[in-house]
Amino acid sequence: AEMSFYQGNNLLQTVFTCLYLHDLTRLQNPYLIVYCYLTLKLCSFIRSMVQSTDIVDEEDFNGIIYSFRLPDGIKEDDVIRMSILAENELTQKISKAKGKQLDDVTPLQDDPEKEIEYCEALLARLQLKRGLLNAQVQFEKNTKKSLATAKKATMFAKLQCKRILETHESFAAAGVATPDGIFDPTVTRRILFHAPPNTISLPDFAEAMQQVDSILKDMLSFVVWPEYETIPALLENLVKFSDTEPSIVSRSRLYRMLLSNNKIW
Template structure:
């Protein structure tokens, strides 16, 4: 036995659900429900960054029981839309890394055996998210409108929670997270298009992602002020903006249920570290998107040498590899036609 293994006491997902570890709604108090939803979203954000660093999906993103049992949250519009697009993005990233073969045989990144990665309706995840985003956007506009009285706001728009004074803050916190999720999904999708057809659009979504990350950081003060101080963890280790421990996660359950999952739980990146990871990831992807698709061979080699000095992580390396091995540039690099010393690849 591994002395470092963490055991939760649950032998199945259904057993954990019956014990109330992942309630739906997250609370009967609508304000607490939104707080807990934001904590789940933030912890998943930290889990995703940890996964990108080389750990398994089973020990990071899919420690979330809501993701393992998506049918349970169909009535929870915000959490359902977020989890659907997160799952679709994870699936796309796995495809990119697997195609690029930038990972080693022993790497755990692409291991997804037994995980519910392909869900019915995930192809419509963007439309589902857009609908939720528009609803929250209308509520935010109502909160900011000086022309609407408080009574009219509550009557004509379904609020996120029950405290009118907190409505705007929660709307802003949710919107920036949902929008980041949407734009990051677009970045991955656009960069996967053949022959670089989506690179210019991907750069626009990268810019939007960075703006939403900034908004997420700004929301931290508000979320901390509304959280239960007694449940907060230290800033250096907390995986949520509020500092609270999220509900709906079990770090060791998949180790019992899925054979590829190592027995020991991994250390999830702190939320602040996850923010920094995604900022660097997006800057690296932006540099890749700015590459010319009709390059001089010597310039390509120079770029690769310079790019690796920044120590890019697995995901940007995979996208770069795909640009030169999957697209038509592969043929150009392997069989260049030199006209002179400065000839371009044809």
């Protein structure tokens, strides 16, 4: 659903089809809370970035949030620190479980034998979101030092993509079923009379991961742009972003890098 929002579909028909994201104060699982904050903060950041660039028509990217809320008042660094704390706890759980110190481990699912696989899969997902958010924050600073940090964060996120693909089956095999009704494509129509009347087709897991990987590849290509010494070399790498259906996120990031404060980079 999140990847569909980055392709231009509105929040009501994508991200907010997940009931967890409607009110984070009602959630009890600390890792789920952190993941939801990362998701909403990343959506908020991307939404602001795309809207500030004005590179797409309104019908191509709908950033209207209607009566829902994004955590605009929470700083990105605070969400990143929140994620790091949760990741450290998961790492400790994994370490204790591998050391057979099961009495010190509060299981996150029903089967103790699958606790390690489950925690590793959850850890990879938190780290992917944190890497994506941190990279975007560093890109926004647009300095030589921040671009180096953005490269590290992007490579870190790309590594988590690989881990997620490797642990996807283990995550499902851990017996953790998605609660019924958590994803409801019609929920916004029932609570908001002005919500769009139709539902949209959302990408499946494999398609979503391909889209994430594509965004990360674009980000890795951006960090080396300051090394280009000639305009032709730079223009040669701009060609792929002139497609009729380019990545909105990548093109917006490109705009922010090349045009800052109304000045060409």
